[in-house]
Each structure stands twice: as C-alpha cells, then as structure tokens.
Amino acid sequence: MNKAVFFDVDDTLYDHLIPFRKAVYPWTEHIAHFPYEKAYHRMRYYSDMLSLEFGGAGQMEEGDSTDLMRRKRFQLALEEFDVLLTEQEAEEIQQLYLACQFDIECFDGARELILELQQKGYVVGLLTNGAEAHQWKKIRALKLDEIIPLSRIFVSGTYGIDKPDPDIFRLINERIDIPAAQCTYIGDSWRNDVIGACHADWNVIWFNHRELEQEAGITLLGDVKDYAELRAILL
Structure with a gap:
C-alpha cells in the first residue's frame, strides 16, 4: 500500500521568522536584545486568532477585514513587548512584510x-x-x-x-x-x-x-x- x-x-x-524580523526591525532596532522569535510566535498566534474571528482563511484573500487583521496582529503582538504601533505604523510594517515575504x-x-x-x-x-x-x-x-x-x-x-x-x-x-x-x-x-x-x-x-x-x-x-x-x- x-x-x-x-x-x-x-x-x-x-524560515518564516526572516521576513517578520525584516519587517519589524525599523521599530525594534533601538531595543537591545529584542526577542524577535517570541514576538514572531505571538504574531502567528494573533494571526490565527483573528483569521478565525473574521471567518477563516477562505475569507482572508482581500478586503477591509483582511487588511484590519494583518495590521492588528502586528499591533497586538508587539504591544506585548512594549512597542506601541499606530494604525499607520502597523500598515507600514505589513507592507514591508509583504515586500519580503516571497524572498x-x-x-x-x-x-x-x-x-x-x-x-x-x-x-x-x-x-x-x-x-x-x-x-x-x-x-x-x-x-x-x-x-x-x-x-x-x-x-x-x-x-x-x-x-x-x-x-x-x-x-x-x-x-x-x-x-x-x-x-x-x-x-x-x-x-x-x-x-x-x-x-x-x-x-x-x-x-x-x-x-x-x-x-x-x-x-x-x-x-x-x-x-x-x-x-x-x-x-
């Protein structure tokens, strides 16, 4: 059989951590020994949680809900490490993340x-x-x-x-x-x-x-x- x-x-x-680190680095480079791996795991947690909240991966292709989820996951994850992001900053991180996510x-x-x-x-x-x-x-x-x-x-x-x-x-x-x-x-x-x-x-x-x-x-x-x-x- x-x-x-x-x-x-x-x-x-x-290694999914590489694009995450590149995206958040401009907002964390001033923090000595920033725990990128821990922050990455929290981002993935919030990504899963918010995706389910908005209807699952099948609903996450494009649109306002997807944009909100992608911004919010960075805000919630980095907030746990005392990095507070505005909506605009979260959007900038998301765009950086997309730019290097396929490299x-x-x-x-x-x-x-x-x-x-x-x-x-x-x-x-x-x-x-x-x-x-x-x-x-x-x-x-x-x-x-x-x-x-x-x-x-x-x-x-x-x-x-x-x-x-x-x-x-x-x-x-x-x-x-x-x-x-x-x-x-x-x-x-x-x-x-x-x-x-x-x-x-x-x-x-x-x-x-x-x-x-x-x-x-x-x-x-x-x-x-x-x-x-x-x-x-x-x-």
Missing part, C-alpha cells in the same frame, strides 16, 4: 528530502493554512510546484477548512485514496499541525526547529529540529 508524507509550508519548509528559500535538505521520498515511492504533498492566492505565491517562490504535483498541494483557503480542523486531513485522504494510518504530516505548529493531524489519526512529526516544549497528551512519530533528523526518521 502507498504511503504519504505531507508538509506544512510556513516555518516548516522555510524565501527552503531549509537546507528540504527539497532533497522531498525528491528522495518521491524516488522511494512515497506520495508527497503540501498542506498549508492561508488564503489561496497568498499561499500559492510562497509555494511558487520556493519552486515547490516544480517538484510536487499540483493535485497534491492543498491550501486551506481553497476549501474553507483550516487546520487544526481534522476535516482538511480527511479531505486529503479521500483525494489521494490513502488511509490516515499510512499518512505522516510534518509541521511546526503544535496547535495547527500536531493536534490537527493527530485528531485525524495521521502520524505526526513535529518540526520543532525552535526547540519548544512538548505539550502532554500527544504521541509523536518524532520531534526534530532539522532536515537531517527528519530524514533519519522517514528513511
């Missing part, structure tokens, strides 16, 4: 692992949360569409189902005709990736390159910090 390996995109196949490269070993898995007969695909057009820009920037069949690339906004809802994983099982027990998901987000995939009965490898603490109640196939460790588990 075929086996499948699916990857998250943001902060799993490339990205895969982590070392990521593309090589995808190709090796395919050569060994695995069905390899992507599952990413986000608005369809926005996430596809990242996928093309990383040139992942050149090595992964388009039929195996799933963006939550296309279907109106966001991780951690297990239904998005079940939809993939139906599309690729492979049962959950034969599927493995790799992602960095405990809430979206680990919990979502586990609730859909997939095997899960946590791409924990930020070396965070595990939460209780989940059995993982692995906890890895780079693609060398990931390859050792998968192959």
Whole structure:
C-alpha cells in the first residue's frame, strides 16, 4: 500500500521568522536584545486568532477585514513587548512584510528530502493554512510546484477548512485514496499541525526547529529540529 508524507509550508519548509524580523526591525532596532522569535510566535498566534474571528482563511484573500487583521496582529503582538504601533505604523510594517515575504528559500535538505521520498515511492504533498492566492505565491517562490504535483498541494483557503480542523486531513485522504494510518504530516505548529493531524489519526512529526516544549497528551512519530533528523526518521 502507498504511503504519504505531507508538509506544512510556513516555518516548516522555510524560515518564516526572516521576513517578520525584516519587517519589524525599523521599530525594534533601538531595543537591545529584542526577542524577535517570541514576538514572531505571538504574531502567528494573533494571526490565527483573528483569521478565525473574521471567518477563516477562505475569507482572508482581500478586503477591509483582511487588511484590519494583518495590521492588528502586528499591533497586538508587539504591544506585548512594549512597542506601541499606530494604525499607520502597523500598515507600514505589513507592507514591508509583504515586500519580503516571497524572498524565501527552503531549509537546507528540504527539497532533497522531498525528491528522495518521491524516488522511494512515497506520495508527497503540501498542506498549508492561508488564503489561496497568498499561499500559492510562497509555494511558487520556493519552486515547490516544480517538484510536487499540483493535485497534491492543498491550501486551506481553497476549501474553507483550516487546520487544526481534522476535516482538511480527511479531505486529503479521500483525494489521494490513502488511509490516515499510512499518512505522516510534518509541521511546526503544535496547535495547527500536531493536534490537527493527530485528531485525524495521521502520524505526526513535529518540526520543532525552535526547540519548544512538548505539550502532554500527544504521541509523536518524532520531534526534530532539522532536515537531517527528519530524514533519519522517514528513511
């Protein structure tokens, strides 16, 4: 029976912290030892929270609600670190963020692992949360569409189902005709990736390159910090 390996995109196949740091740096460079990684995690938390509040990724392509969400996530995240932003400043950060968000490269070993898995007969695909057009820009920037069949690339906004809802994983099982027990998901987000995939009965490898603490109640196939460790588990 075929086996499948699916990857998250943001902060799993490339370093999502880099565009965030570039965008907020003009407002934080005066602060010694500013905790960019902690602030980044808070931005992602507020991004998920506000996206759900406004109707999920399927509603987040364009429009006033999307613009408000994107500004507000920076305001709320940086406020926790005593950086208070006006609406205009938050908009400037968002524009900087967009300008560098697609200047990205895969982590070392990521593309090589995808190709090796395919050569060994695995069905390899992507599952990413986000608005369809926005996430596809990242996928093309990383040139992942050149090595992964388009039929195996799933963006939550296309279907109106966001991780951690297990239904998005079940939809993939139906599309690729492979049962959950034969599927493995790799992602960095405990809430979206680990919990979502586990609730859909997939095997899960946590791409924990930020070396965070595990939460209780989940059995993982692995906890890895780079693609060398990931390859050792998968192959």
